Amino acid sequence: MSRVNGTSVLPYSRLMPAARWDVLLVVAVGGALGSLGRWALSQAVTTAPGGFPWATLLANVSGGFAIGVLMVFVLDVWTPSRLVRPFLGVGVLGGFTTVSTYLLDTRALIVADRAPLAAYYVFGTLAAGLTAVWAGILLARLATLGTRS
């Protein structure tokens, strides 16, 4: 497969293994665990009504960093078992991060008459999340210089 900057140029989802029962099972288990982690974070870092939704932001930013690291390892460093990526990437990190709660949080802030805070939240999550993905990719590449396949 062709590579640009050490990363495959095929789109993310086309690199998925075909749907098989064992893949579906690890996606389900990973999704359950990731969701539990997101829920636990929301219990630990609570948001008052009209307050800033730190828990969702933290989940999306840390999950973004982790997917950046994981994808470098999975695509360029390891030749992992075909279940590693469905479990950790699709399951755990896909379940841990969320767009629906992110956008419902935003709606809640607007409805609470806190439009400026809603704007900070939307663009703050976006900027921090994309930066975290990028930082994860760069750090993983830096950490594995010379060891890439």
Added chain:
Amino acid sequence: MTVLLVLVGGALGATLRYLTDLFVQSRHDTTFPWGTFAVNVVGSLMAGTTAGAVSAGDGPEWVLTLVVTGFCGAFTTFSAFGFETVRMVEQGSLRAAALNTAANLVIGFAAAAGGWALASVIV
């Protein structure tokens, strides 16, 4: 009980996201991540509709935990969206990255808020 609802919703949401993404990506020939866009918009619509209905009809809390926190939270994904967007930027496709961001956030927000409004009217 709450933990179980999150686990079940999360397992179903992630599995259905994976299958939906495979299906959508097999239906077109471009490199644009329509699969992630589809799950994020549909999941936001479902979350908005469910949360709006529970709020308007004073519905049970467990429905929110199972459907909104568990299922929709896992069905939608920020990590895949973020990774795909950053990769577009790395490949120099800034317009595609901007389009992907706007599509996911603007249409996703419209779906979540619209779903809530619709549910409030109906319930």
